[in-house]
Amino acid sequence: xxxxxxxxxxxxxxxxxxxxxxxxxxxxxxxxxxxxxxxxxxxxxxxxxxxxxxxxxxxxxxxxxxxxxxxxxxxxxxxxxxxxxxxxxxxxxxxxxxxxxxxxxxxxxxxxxxxxxx
Amino acid sequence: xxxxxxxxxxxxxxxxxxxxxxxxxxxxxxxxxxxxxxxxxxxxxxxxxxxxxxxxxxxxxxxxxxxxxxxxxxxxxxxxxxxxxxxxxxxxxxxxxxxxxxxxxxxxxxxxxxxxxx
Amino acid sequence: xxxxxxxxxxxxxxxxxxxxxxxxxxxxxxxxxxxxxxxxxxxxxxxxxxxxxxxxxxxxxxxxxxxxxxxxxxxxxxxxxxxxxxxxxxxxxxxxxxxxxxxxxxxxxxxxxxxxxx
Amino acid sequence: xxxxxxxxxxxxxxxxxxxxxxxxxxxxxxxxxxxxxxxxxxxxxxxxxxxxxxxxxxxxxxxxxxxxxxxxxxxxxxxxxxxxxxxxxxxxxxxxxxxxxxxxxxxxxxxxxxxxxx
DNA sequence: GTGGTCTAGACCACC
DNA sequence: GTGGTCTAGACCACA
Numbered sequence: 001x002x003x004x005x006x007x008x009x010x011x012x013x014x015x016x017x018x019x020x021x022x023x024x025x026x027x028x029x030x031x032x033x034x035x036x037x038x039x040x041x042x043x044x045x046x047x048x049x050x051x052x053x054x055x056x057x058x059x060x061x062x063x064x065x066x067x068x069x070x071x072x073x074x075x076x077x078x079x080x081x082x083x084x085x086x087x088x089x090x091x092x093x094x095x096x097x098x099x100x101x102x103x104x105x106x107x108x109x110x111x112x113x114x115x116x117x118x
Numbered sequence: 119x120x121x122x123x124x125x126x127x128x129x130x131x132x133x134x135x136x137x138x139x140x141x142x143x144x145x146x147x148x149x150x151x152x153x154x155x156x157x158x159x160x161x162x163x164x165x166x167x168x169x170x171x172x173x174x175x176x177x178x179x180x181x182x183x184x185x186x187x188x189x190x191x192x193x194x195x196x197x198x199x200x201x202x203x204x205x206x207x208x209x210x211x212x213x214x215x216x217x218x219x220x221x222x223x224x225x226x227x228x229x230x231x232x233x234x235x236x
Numbered sequence: 237x238x239x240x241x242x243x244x245x246x247x248x249x250x251x252x253x254x255x256x257x258x259x260x261x262x263x264x265x266x267x268x269x270x271x272x273x274x275x276x277x278x279x280x281x282x283x284x285x286x287x288x289x290x291x292x293x294x295x296x297x298x299x300x301x302x303x304x305x306x307x308x309x310x311x312x313x314x315x316x317x318x319x320x321x322x323x324x325x326x327x328x329x330x331x332x333x334x335x336x337x338x339x340x341x342x343x344x345x346x347x348x349x350x351x352x353x354x
Numbered sequence: 355x356x357x358x359x360x361x362x363x364x365x366x367x368x369x370x371x372x373x374x375x376x377x378x379x380x381x382x383x384x385x386x387x388x389x390x391x392x393x394x395x396x397x398x399x400x401x402x403x404x405x406x407x408x409x410x411x412x413x414x415x416x417x418x419x420x421x422x423x424x425x426x427x428x429x430x431x432x433x434x435x436x437x438x439x440x441x442x443x444x445x446x447x448x449x450x451x452x453x454x455x456x457x458x459x460x461x462x463x464x465x466x467x468x469x470x471x472x
Numbered sequence: 473g474t475g476g477t478c479t480a481g482a483c484c485a486c487c
Numbered sequence: 488g489t490g491g492t493c494t495a496g497a498c499c500a501c502a
Contacts, residue, residue: 010477021220036489047479052491068361069487069489089221089231096214097235102139103207111229113207117215125304125475128501165502246492257456272474283494288476305474305502325457325467332450333471338375339443347465349443353451361490364486401487 003044011046015054023063023074024085034064034072121162129164133172141181141192142203152182152190239280247282251290259299259310260321270300270308357398365400369408377417377428378439388418388426 003018005011022028034040037055041048055072058064062080066072075081100110121136123129140146152158155173159166173190176182180198184190193199218228239254241247258264270276273291277284291308294300298316302308311317336346357372359365376382388394391409395402409426412418416434420426429435454464 012477025220025222037491038489049480049492050478053477055490066361066490068365068485068491071489085221089218089223092214092217092221093231093235096210097232099210100207102143103203103210104143105207107232107235110232113211114215114225114228114232117211117225125302129304130501167502171501248492261456261458273476274474285477285495286493289492291475302475304476304500307474321457325454325459328450328453328457329467329471332446333468335446336443338379339439339446340379341443343468343471346468349447350451350461350464350468353447353461366486403487 012050012053012057015044015046015051016057019054019058020063024081024088028074030074030076030078030081032074034074036071130168130171133162133164133168134175137172137176138181142199142206146192148192148194148196148199150192152192154189248286248289251280251282251287252293255290255294256299256320260317260324264310266310266312266314266317268310270310272307366404366407369398369400369404370411373408373412374417378435378442382428384428384430384432384435386428387424388428390425
């Protein structure tokens with residue numbers, strides 16, 4: 001995993017998204033133990049507080065839970081993971097369709113562009 | 119036009135995007151005169167500096183040019199407008215497709231979601 | 237306002253609750269401007285980051301919103317405030333009734349205790 | 355009995371409360387022998403030290419006493435049990451009434467809410 | 473001047 | 488060793 005961050009958005013946000021993606025795509029499996037905050041921080045070359053913040057958000061979302069002294073785990077709740085995957089996709093689709101609509105593209109135009117994409 | 123701004127991104131960016139859209143979608147026509155910075159500022163309830171900044175960016179892109187004496191105009195260059203429209207669409211498609219790909223959606227999945235959109 | 241904190245719970249939580257209460261009880265009125273993070277911090281004798289954290293939570297809840305450069309305001313949404321008041325009361329009642337039920341008190345017992353309270 | 359713990363408070367506290375409740379509600383009867391620390395620990399899937407700590411507290415309160423040779427027993431002192439039950443109820447009522455008062459609910463409001471509770 | 477973010481370093485309770 | 492909290496101090500973009 002390449003821990004590279006752009007400077008246009010907060011690091012903790014980018015961290016959040018990357019980890020979210022790793023969970024959704026299955027790189028981190030349900031029940032897996034996550035590296036400790038300190039490990040993570042040194043691996044990503046970032047301050048532990050920054051990791052903490054991303055983790056707190058992941059907990060709030062429900063993808064991750066912490067066990068005080070035994071570290072952090074990925075949720076076992078497969079449904080939750082699917083649900084968040086769907087939600088992220090939905091948001092992405094909505095934003096995209098609105099953008100394209102405002103630019104004046106019809107559904108057919110859009111599908112054509114997508115089929116030409118790579 | 120609703121001049122509403124969210125606080126998660128700079129106002130001048132949102133302003134820029136809205137005006138860009140009004141040009142591309144034809145609400146502002148090529149050659150039209152734009153309101154003065156002051157007028158604009160009072161209409162959008164925004165600091166004139168903020169308008170100024172958005173305008174500077176629009177000029178840099180080439181959608182707008184200023185005429186020392188007669189204020190700011192929309193470009194006459196129809197090709198330029200089309201080109202920017204295409205570019206915005208392309209960026210939007212690229213970002214969208216990358217997002218969906220990372221989430222694990224295939225081209226067919228995506229097209230299905232788009233057809234179900236509204 | 238007495239900014240005193242107990243050490244059994246995080247300061248930012250106590251801060252959050254106190255401010256929440258001040259909004260709900262009407263000490264801060266809808267639309268009011270809140271003190272800046274720095275002012276608040278020096279008034280409560282707490283680190284600005286701690287205030288920031290409490291404020292971020294209040295924003296997430298929707299009681300407060302920030303205007304980037306012009307400071308933070310209490311929401312104008314009276315309904316939202318009422319709703320949160322009701323929700324807090326409901327949580328409080330639920331927890332209380334469960335506690336008392338587990339201790340073996342009936343509804344009548346409970347009402348009697350309440351009527352004897354002070 | 356469900357041995358489930360939240361991670362927002364120390365486990366030994368939650369353990370303490372649950373056992374206290376089992377004594378007060380009569381699931382453990384006065385004079386009953388408690389499981390050994392080891393048994394308890396394996397049943398609740400918790401570190402024996404944690405059980406130990408909860409037990410120490412129960413002894414301090416006087417709900418439990420240990421008999422060097424024959425393990426730990428529930429107290430025979432029925433008055434003690436009643437007294438603690440009353441004290442817990444009183445604390446619960448006080449906290450609840452203060453909460454509701456701060457939220458702006460009158461005694462009548464509160465009684466109404468309680469009567470509507472399930 | 474405002475909020476937002478980040479770092480560095482420290483201390484704590486818990487197990 | 489683990490997560491959680493707090494402080495102090497710094498820098499940035501924005502208006």
